[in-house]
Amino acid sequence: MTKEHPILETKDLTIRFGGHVAVDHVSCAFDRGTLTAIVGPNGAGKTTYFNLMSGQLTATGGTVLLNGENITRMPVPERTDKGIGRAFQLTNLFPTLTVRENVRLVAQAKARQGFDLLSIAESHVDLIERADHVLNEVRLIDQADQTVSALPHGDQRKLEVAMLIALGPQVLMFDEPTAGMSVDEVPVILELIGKLKADMDRTILLVEHKMDVIRSLADRIIVLHNGALVADGDPAEVIALPVVQEAYLGKTPEAA
Numbered sequence: 001m002t003k004e005h006p007i008l009e010t011k012d013l014t015i016r017f018g019g020h021v022a023v024d025h026v027s028c029a030f031d032r033g034t035l036t037a038i039v040g041p042n043g044a045g046k047t048t049y050f051n052l053m054s055g056q057l058t059a060t061g062g063t064v065l066l067n068g069e070n071i072t073r074m075p076v077p078e079r080t081d082k083g084i085g086r087a088f089q090l091t092n093l094f095p096t097l098t099v100r101e102n103v104r105l106v107a108q109a110k111a112r113q114g115f116d117l118l119s120i121a122e123s124h125v126d127l128i129e130r131a132d133h134v135l136n137e138v139r140l141i142d143q144a145d146q147t148v149s150a151l152p153h154g155d156q157r158k159l160e161v162a163m164l165i166a167l168g169p170q171v172l173m174f175d176e177p178t179a180g181m182s183v184d185e186v187p188v189i190l191e192l193i194g195k196l197k198a199d200m201d202r203t204i205l206l207v208e209h210k211m212d213v214i215r216s217l218a219d220r221i222i223v224l225h226n227g228a229l230v231a232d233g234d235p236a237e238v239i240a241l242p243v244v245q246e247a248y249l250g251k252t253p254e255a256a
């Protein structure tokens with residue numbers, strides 16, 4: 001029997017900006033159905049590592065494998081087609097359209113029917129149904145007919161998660177999903193990510209600074225420091241490591 005590939009893997013993944021090595025020979029495999037938190041101090045290379053996996057940046061060395069296929073030089077749209085989905089802090093929303101239209105457009109793109117709103121007809125009822133199913137999942141169905149620009153910030157972030165779900169990716173990447181949220185909005189997004197995690201087909205990568213968030217969600221933590229992978233393992237064990245304590249500038253893990 002052949003061994004199953006990790007869903008996503010990086011081998012010696014490296015990128016240099018001039019003389020600066022922002023991601024430095026990072027080798028790491030992510031298994032299906034797991035949630036991995038990526039932590040490290042500011043400038044450690046977390047977002048750059050994300051960009052290399054999702055395709056916004058191309059590595060200067062090493063490889064990115066998706067289901068065993070080398071995608072290191074593959075453009076973003078093809079990576080998306082193959083199952084890598086990334087939430088982009090509201091930049092992917094269409095503010096003048098309704099909530100439902102935003103999700104429906106993603107469902108439509110997923111169904112390979114293009115982004116032409118005029119092509120919508122009753123025959124696309126299934127796309128609307130798919131959109132409403134996802135809006136139910138993130139509890140935005142009551143706002144389905146609202147224009148996105150009129151939504152509160154927290155609901156816009158929920159919509160972003162809905163659009164990611166509608167894309168149906170195998171790997172969901174969140175870069176600081178709670179950044180800029182008010183204290184009452186944070187639990188809503190965390191609950192959503194927790195629900196996504198409960199679906200064992202979904203593999204989630206999460207860049208996050210808040211240790212309480214990580215502790216409640218992560219199966220595993222990896223730590224980047226100066227672009228290198230310096231720790232990898234069980235959350236409680238990794239949080240207790242001196243390198244993590246240092247990364248959080250003397251804060252105790254409880255306070256970080």
Ligand SMILES: Nc1ncnc2c1ncn2[C@@H]1O[C@H](COP(=O)(O)OP(=O)(O)OP(=O)(O)O)[C@@H](O)[C@H]1O
Binds near residue numbers: 022
């Ligand atoms: N396009 C770029 N050109 C030059 N340097 C870059 C570029 N992108 C990132 N860097 C540098 O690479 C390093 C890693 O940055 P990155 O944003 O990945 O860190 P991070 O761990 O996500 O930090 P933060 O927690 O502050 O978001 C930093 O020194 C940054 O200045």
